[in-house]
Amino acid sequence: MKISRLSPNFEVNDIKKTVAFYTEHFEFKLIMAVPETQDGVEQTLDENKEYVYAMMQKDSIEFMFQRSDTFKNDIVFSKDLPIGATVSFYMDIEGIKDFYLTLKKQNLEITEIKTTWYGMQEFYIKDLNGYILGFSEKNE
Numbered sequence: 820m821k822i823s824r825l826s827p828n829f830e831v832n833d834i835k836k837t838v839a840f841y842t843e844h845f846e847f848k849l850i851m852a853v854p855e856t857q858d859g860v861e862q863t864l865d866e867n868k869e870y871v872y873a874m875m876q877k878d879s880i881e882f883m884f885q886r887s888d889t890f891k892n893d894i895v896f897s898k899d900l901p902i903g904a905t906v907s908f909y910m911d912i913e914g915i916k917d918f919y920l921t922l923k924k925q926n927l928e929i930t931e932i933k934t935t936w937y938g939m940q941e942f943y944i945k946d947l948n949g950y951i952l953g954f955s956e957k958n959e
Contacts, residue, residue: 826874828883830890830902831948834870837884840947844922847875847882880910903949915940915956934958 831837834852841847852861853872864870871886891898912918919932919942928945935941941955 824881826881826883827908828885828890829948829950830887830897831884832887832902834873834884834886835864836947838864838873838875841875841882844925844927844944845877845952847877847880850874850876850881901949904951907943907951907953909953909955912954912956915942915954918954 829837838849838852842849849862849864851874852864852870853859854861854865855869855871857871864873871889873884875882875884885893887902915932919929922929922944930943932940932942938958939955940958941953943951943953945951
């Protein structure tokens with residue numbers, strides 16, 4: 820077996836709000852979305868439609884977001900689990916100090932930036948669905 824890519828699929832309550840959050844705070848771009856009717860794929864969100872799925876990308880990172888009702892139907896053993904995570908999605912980035920200062924001003928749930936014992940500067944943020952995103956850069 821060869822694994823060529825990891826694309827987390829996040830269970831979320833509202834696709835439009837999640838897409839807006841990741842666009843505004845992290846500059847992710849919408850790649851595709853599936854409307855509630857599930858009759859096709861769209862590249863932009865229509866304000867008059869509801870959506871069940873969206874795929875977003877920033878550089879080499881790709882995230883999928885799936886509305887809770889369809890997520891629980893597709894992944895049956897998730898039915899009794901809450902949305903959110905006890906895992907963090909850890910990303911290496913460039914320009915961590917400026918990125919941190921930008922996010923810190925936006926009234927988000929965010930940890931302080933720190934230098935770890937393993938030589939990385941890092942901080943964590945909780946998104947609007949309770950998922951934890953970690954950002955790191957080698958301390959120089």
